[in-house]
Amino acid sequence: MDGNLDALTTIFTEFYYWVTVVFMFLIHVGFCMYEVGASRRKNHMHTLMKNVMIIPLVTVTFFFFGWWIYWAFPNFPFFGGLDLAAGAANTPWSETMGTNASDRITGVFWAAFLLFSWTAASIVSGSVIERIRSSALWVHAVLIGSVWWIIDAAWGWHYAGWMVQKLGYHDAYASGVIHAIAGGYALGVLVVLGPRIGKFAADGTPRDIPPHNPWMVTLGIFMIYTGFWGFYAACNVPLISPEVIDGQIVGTTWTATNIYLGPTTLGAITFNFLLSLSGGLMASYIVSKGDAFWTFSGGLAGIIGASAGNDLYHPMQAMLIGAFVPVVAYKLHYWVERKFKIDDAVGAVAVHGYAGFLGVVIAGFVLWGAPSSPYEGYAAINPLGQIAGAIIMFFVLGFLPAYIVTRIQAARGTLRIPAEVELQGLDMGEHEAYEEAIAEITAASAEHIKAN
Amino acid sequence: MSTIGYKDWAVDMADVGAMYPFQGAEVFMVILGVVFWIGWHLIQSKREAAELEEARKMADPDKVKAILERY
Numbered sequence: 001m002d003g004n005l006d007a008l009t010t011i012f013t014e015f016y017y018w019v020t021v022v023f024m025f026l027i028h029v030g031f032c033m034y035e036v037g038a039s040r041r042k043n044h045m046h047t048l049m050k051n052v053m054i055i056p057l058v059t060v061t062f063f064f065f066g067w068w069i070y071w072a073f074p075n076f077p078f079f080g081g082l083d084l085a086a087g088a089a090n091t092p093w094s095e096t097m098g099t100n101a102s103d104r105i106t107g108v109f110w111a112a113f114l115l116f117s118w119t120a121a122s123i124v125s126g127s128v129i130e131r132i133r134s135s136a137l138w139v140h141a142v143l144i145g146s147v148w149w150i151i152d153a154a155w156g157w158h159y160a161g162w163m164v165q166k167l168g169y170h171d172a173y174a175s176g177v178i179h180a181i182a183g184g185y186a187l188g189v190l191v192v193l194g195p196r197i198g199k200f201a202a203d204g205t206p207r208d209i210p211p212h213n214p215w216m217v218t219l220g221i222f223m224i225y226t227g228f229w230g231f232y233a234a235c236n237v238p239l240i241s242p243e244v245i246d247g248q249i250v251g252t253t254w255t256a257t258n259i260y261l262g263p264t265t266l267g268a269i270t271f272n273f274l275l276s277l278s279g280g281l282m283a284s285y286i287v288s289k290g291d292a293f294w295t296f297s298g299g300l301a302g303i304i305g306a307s308a309g310n311d312l313y314h315p316m317q318a319m320l321i322g323a324f325v326p327v328v329a330y331k332l333h334y335w336v337e338r339k340f341k342i343d344d345a346v347g348a349v350a351v352h353g354y355a356g357f358l359g360v361v362i363a364g365f366v367l368w369g370a371p372s373s374p375y376e377g378y379a380a381i382n383p384l385g386q387i388a389g390a391i392i393m394f395f396v397l398g399f400l401p402a403y404i405v406t407r408i409q410a411a412r413g414t415l416r417i418p419a420e421v422e423l424q425g426l427d428m429g430e431h432e433a434y435e436e437a438i439a440e441i442t443a444a445s446a447e448h449i450k451a452n
Numbered sequence: 453m454s455t456i457g458y459k460d461w462a463v464d465m466a467d468v469g470a471m472y473p474f475q476g477a478e479v480f481m482v483i484l485g486v487v488f489w490i491g492w493h494l495i496q497s498k499r500e501a502a503e504l505e506e507a508r509k510m511a512d513p514d515k516v517k518a519i520l521e522r523y
Contacts, residue, residue, distance in 0.1 A: 060489050064482065092485070093478035101468040133504070135497035414497070420511040421504055428507055 009239060010104055016238045017108040023230020024115035028055065030223025031122040035129055037216030038346050040209070042425025043130045045434050050134045054121045057138050058145035062114045064092050066146035070113065073154035079162045112234040113153070116178055117145035119231070123182035124402075126346035128189055130196050131422050136406075136415045143405060144185045144398075152177050152397045156389055159261050159373065163392070167385030168372040172258040173235050173269070173307035175359030176393035183353015184398025186344065192406040193415060195343030197422055206337050209345070214292060221296045225277065228303060232269050232310075235259055247374030260373050264311035275315040276306035276322030283323035287330050297347055298326035301355035305329075308363035308386075312370060321362055329354040353394060360390040 032051050039047040058066075072087030089096050089106070096103040097110070121141035128137060156163035157177045163169035171177050200206055211217045237257045242249045245261050255263045280302015281295060288294035305325025306318040313321070333350035336342050344350065364386025372381050379385060409415035417426055427434060453459075455473035474481070 057489075060485065064486060064489070092482045095470040095475070095478070098470060098478075099472040100470045101465055103469075133500060135493070135500050138493070138496075414501070418504055418508040420508045424507070424511055 013238055014104045014108055017105075017112045017234060020230040020234035021108065021111045021115055024112070024119070024227050024234060026223045027115070027227030027231065028118050028122060030220045030225075030227060031119075031126060032220070033216050033223060034220030034346065035126050037213040037218075037220055038126070038211040039129050040212050040425075042427055044427060046134065046426035047129050050129070050132075050137055051122055051125045053134070053138060054118055054125060054141045054145070058117045058121050058141055059114060061142045061146035062110075062117050062150075063097070064146075066117060066150045067097075067110050067113065068092075069147065069150045070154050070158065073151055074158045074161045076154075079166070113150070115234070116153075116174070116231070117149060120149040120178055120182040120185075121145035123179070123348050123352050124186045124189060127186040127344045127348040128193055129345045130426065131417050132189075132193055133414060133417055136409050139409070140185070140189060140402065140405065143401065144182060148185065148397045148401055149178060149181050152181050152393055156393070157259055159259070159375070163385075163389055164260055164372050165378050167388055168379030168381045169385055169389040170260070170363055170367060170370075170372050170381045171308045171360055171389065172260075172264070172311035173232055175304055175306075175308035175356040175363070176390055179304045179307070179352040179356030180360060180390055180393040181356075181398040183349045183351075183356055184394035185402040187342070187349045187353060188399040188402025189406045190342050190344055190349070191340075191403060192410050195341060196345070197419060199343040200341055204338075204341065206341075206343075211293065217293065218296060221300065224300060228300075229273070232273055233266070236264065236266070236269070237261065238266075245374055248376060249374050257374075258311045262311070262371065262374055268312070269310055271315040272306060272310035272313050272318035273303060275319040276302045276310065278302075279319035279322030279324075280305070280326045284326045284330065287327045294330060294347070297351045298330065301326035301329050301351045304352060304355040305359040305362070307356075308359045309367050312367060317366060321359070321366070325355045325358045325362070326351075328358060353398070357390045357394045360386050360393065 028051075032048060035047050035051055036044055067090045068087045071090045072082045072084060074083060074086075076082045088094065090110075091097070096106045100106075121144050124140055124144055125137060153161075155161045156167075156169045156171060157174065158164070161169070196209065198207065199209060235258065237259070239254055240257055240261070241254050242251060245257070247261065249255075249263070256265055258264050277299050281299040284298020284301070285295045288298065302322030302325060306313060306321045309321075310318055329350040332354045333344065333347055336349070337344070342349070361383070364381060364383035367381040368383060370381045372378050406415060416422075421428065456471050457475060458468075458471065
C-alpha cells in the first residue's frame with residue numbers, strides 16, 4: 001500500500017467484502033430454517049445436518065481447488081489453455097492464501113465467492129430432502145459448490161471470461177451463474193432420485209406435502225432475503241479508478257462496478273432489488289391465490305429473474321420482470337411436477353432454475369446492444385448470447401453433470417435412503433440417539449404423571 | 453527461533469509478507485488437508501451405509517405408525 005489513498009481503498013474494499021460475507025451467512029441460516037420447516041418432524045435432524053455439513057465440505061474444497069478454477073479457467077478449454085499465471089496466486093499452497101501482510105484482499109474475496117458456493121449447494125439440498133443419503137448429497141455439494149458453478153463463473157462471471165468476450169454474456173447478480181445452474185443441477189438429481197414415498201397417488205396425481213412449520217419457513221425465507229443484500233453487494237466492486245480498470249472508461253472519476261468492471265451504483269441495485277422483490281411478491285400472491293409458500297418464494301424468484309440486469313435496469317423494469325418471471329416459474333413447476341412426476345420439495349428448480357434461466361434470457365432483450373464490458377473487442381449484450389448462456393448454465397453445467405453423477409450413485413446403491421427407513425423417518429436411521437432420547441424422556445414424563 | 457519467521461515486530465510493514473508458521477511446508481499441509489477431507493467422506497459414507505442397513509432391518513411397524521401420526 002503505497003499512499004494513504006491506496007491504503008484507504010484497500011482497507012475499505014477488504015472490509016466491504018468482509019461485511020458481505022457476514023450478511024451472506026444469513027442465506028445459509030435461512031436455507032437451513034426453510035428446509036427444516038418444510039420437512040416432516042421425523043426427518044428434522046437429517047435435513048438439518050445435510051445442509052449444515054455443506055458448509056465445511058464446500059469450504060475446504062473451495063480452498064483446495066475451487067478458487068484456483070476461477071482464475072485458471074476463463075478461456076479454458078475452448079479459447080485458450082489454463083491461465084496458470086493467474087491461478088498461481090490462488091492455489092492452496094500459495095503464500096497469499098494465508099496470513100500475509102502484503103495481501104489483504106484475497107481472503108475476503110475468496111470468502112465472498114465461497115458463500116456463493118454454499119448457496120449453490122444449498123439450493124440443491126432443499127429440493128432433495130427426506131429421501132437422499134447425506135453422503136450422496138455431499139458429493140453433489142462439492143461438485144456444484146467447488147467445481148461446476150465456479151467453472152461457469154470463470155466463463156461468464158469474470159471480466160475476461162470467454163462467454164463475456166464472445167457471447168456478450170451479462171449476468172450481474174447471478175441469475176444464471178448461481179441460480180440457473182443450481183436449479184438445473186437440482187433437476188438433474190431429482191430426475192434420477194425420484195419422489196418421496198406418497199408424493200404421487202397410484203394414478204399419478206401429485207399430493208401436497210405441506211411444511212410442518214410454516215413459520216419457520218417464513219423466517220427462513222426472510223433470512224434469505226436479508227442475506228441476498230450481502231450477495232448483491234458482493235457482486236460489485238465497491239470503488240475503483242478508471243486507470244485501474246484500464247479499459248475504455250476515461251477521466252478520473254472513481255466508480256462502483258459490476259463483476260465485469262462495467263459501471264453501476266449501490267443506489268441502482270438497491271432500487272432494483274426492492275422493486276423486483278415487490279413485483280415478485282405481488283404477482284406470486286395473485287397467481288398462487290395467496291399461498292404463503294409460493295408468495296414468499298415468488299418474491300425471491302422475482303429478484304432472481306431481474307438479477308442478470310439489475311445493475312442497469314430502471315426500477316420499473318426490475319419490478320415488471322420481477323413480476324413476470326415468478327408467474328412463469330410457478331406454472332412450469334406444476335406442469336413439470338404433473339408431467340414428469342418430479343418431486344421438488346421446496347420448489348428450488350422453479351424459484352432458482354426456471355427463474356434464473358428466464359432472467360438471463362430477458363436481460364438479452366432489455367439490454368440489447370449495451371456494452372458487456374469496459375474493454376474493447378467484447379461482444380455487446382444480445383438475446384442470442386444470453387439464450388446460449390442460459391442453456392450453458394442450466395443444462396450443460398447444471399443438469400447434465402448432475403444427471404450423470406446421480407445415475408452412477410443410483411447404480412452403486414448409494415443414492416437413496418431405503419424405503420423402510422424413509423417411512424419410519426430418516427432421524428431413526430442416522431440420528432437415532434436424538435429420537436430415542438425424546439422417546440425415553442416422553443415415556444419418563446408419562447410415568448411420572450401416572451405415578452402422581 | 454520463531455515458527456513464523458519473525459522474533460519481534462521491529463519491522464517495516466512494507467517488507468512483511470507471509471506470517472504463518474512453517475512457511476515452505478504449504479504443499480505438505482495441503483496434502484494433510486486433502487487426506488483429512490477424503491478420509492472424512494470415506495468414514496462418513498461407510499458409517500451411514502451401516503446405520504441405514506441396521507435401521508432397515510430393525511424397522512418396527514408400531515414405531516413407524518407412531519411417527520407417521522406425528523407428521
